[in-house]
Amino acid sequence: AVELEGARAAGGASVASCARHWLTGRRWHRASETSPLTKSRVGGGGDMSGRAGKVPSWHEARHLEMTERLGNLALVLAEEEEDGGGEVPEIPDEAPETWTEEEIREYYRSRGARKPTRETTRGGLEQQRPSTSSECGLAGGTRSENEGKRQEERNLDVKNTGPEAYRSAAIESGIAFRPHGLFPPGDALLSKLCGESHLRPFEKHLLDEEERVVAARQSWAAGNSACASGLDLRCFIDLQSLNVGGGSDGDTTVGSRLSAAVRFGDAASIGNGFSAHGGAIETSLDEATAELAKMTQGVMCFTTEANFKLKQKVELHKTYLIEATVTKLGIRGMRVFIVAELKDPD
Numbered sequence: 001a002v003e004l005e006g007a008r009a010a011g012g013a014s015v016a017s018c019a020r021h022w023l024t025g026r027r028w029h030r031a032s033e034t035s036p037l038t039k040s041r042v043g044g045g046g047d048m049s050g051r052a053g054k055v056p057s058w059h060e061a062r063h064l065e066m067t068e069r070l071g072n073l074a075l076v077l078a079e080e081e082e083d084g085g086g087e088v089p090e091i092p093d094e095a096p097e098t099w100t101e102e103e104i105r106e107y108y109r110s111r112g113a114r115k116p117t118r119e120t121t122r123g124g125l126e127q128q129r130p131s132t133s134s135e136c137g138l139a140g141g142t143r144s145e146n147e148g149k150r151q152e153e154r155n156l157d158v159k160n161t162g163p164e165a166y167r168s169a170a171i172e173s174g175i176a177f178r179p180h181g182l183f184p185p186g187d188a189l190l191s192k193l194c195g196e197s198h199l200r201p202f203e204k205h206l207l208d209e210e211e212r213v214v215a216a217r218q219s220w221a222a223g224n225s226a227c228a229s230g231l232d233l234r235c236f237i238d239l240q241s242l243n244v245g246g247g248s249d250g251d252t253t254v255g256s257r258l259s260a261a262v263r264f265g266d267a268a269s270i271g272n273g274f275s276a277h278g279g280a281i282e283t284s285l286d287e288a289t290a291e292l293a294k295m296t297q298g299v300m301c302f303t304t305e306a307n308f309k310l311k312q313k314v315e316l317h318k319t320y321l322i323e324a325t326v327t328k329l330g331i332r333g334m335r336v337f338i339v340a341e342l343k344d345p346d
Helices: 057-083 101-109 163-173 188-195 223-228 278-297
Strands: 014-024 199-202 205-207 213-215 231-238 257-264 301-310 320-329 335-343
Touching: 014 278, 057 101, 163 199, 163 205, 163 213, 163 231, 163 278, 188 199, 188 231, 188 257, 223 231, 231 278, 257 278, 278 301, 278 320, 278 335
Parallel strands: none
Antiparallel strands: 014 301, 014 335, 199 231, 205 213, 231 257, 257 320, 320 335
C-alpha cells in the first residue's frame, strides 16, 4: 500500500472532490468476449445521416468476419438447445449478417420468441432516419438526436500503449451516439465544452485481446451502457494543458487537465428519485481521473487509492461540471496524483 497525500481543499462551489493515486504498470493479456466495438466520429446529429449506404472496404472485411463468427455462434447455441432437449425454430438465414451477438443469444434464450425488428440495408447496417434536431455538434448527441440511430463500427488498430497512441485513438473516435443519453437538446454546459477549440471529446478505451486500443463497449462508468444505469459522463481533454509543466526532459504531465459534463438519471438515485447516490457521484469522479491518467500516461494504469469528500447533495437530471488536474508525479512517473472536483457550472 502506498500512502496518498491528502486532497487539496476544494473551492466553495465544489459539490464533491476526489484525490486519486494511479500506478502505471506492465501490460497484461485478457481475453475479450465482446463483439467488435461500435463508435462514431466526433459530432452531433447530422453526421450519421445517410452514411449507411456507403460502406468502406475495411468495414466490409470486418462485417464478413463478424458474419462468419455469429453464424458459428448460432450453430453452437442451436446444438446446446438440442442437447438439452429444447426445441428452437431455425434462426433466419439473414440473422448472422444483420443481428447482433446479443440478439442471437436472446433468440435462443427465449426459444425463438424474441426477434429484433428493424429495417436493414446491405451489410447489416440499420437504416438511419435523418436528424430532425436543430442542434448539431454535441459530443455524444442528445436524446432527440439519438432516437433511431446506431453507432458506427470502429476498431482502431493501434498496438502502441503509450499516451500518444491512446490520445490519438480516443480523440479520433470521439464520443459515440448514446441512445440512452441523459443530456437534453441545447444543454448549456455541453454546448460550451464542445465549442472550446482547445478541448477534444473522447471516450474510454481499453486493450483488446490483440493489444489494440479499442473503445469500451460495455462499462459500469462509461458510454451508453452507463447511461442506461443512470450515469452520462462526457469527457474532454484540454490539449493546451498537456506538458504545461515543462521540465528538463520535456515530458512531465503535471498540470494536465480534463473537463467533463455529467448528468445523473433516476437509476443513479439513492431511491425513489431522491437525489444522486454517493456511489454514482464517486464513480463519475473515479472515471474522470482514470481517463486523465490514461490520456497522459498511457492505457496501462490502475488505481491504488482514492479519497472522496461529498459536501452537498447532487440533483438528478441536472448538468454538473467535473474538472480534473494532474497535481504530482512520483519517481519515474510511476505514480500519478490527480485531484478532481464536481461543481455546479453556474
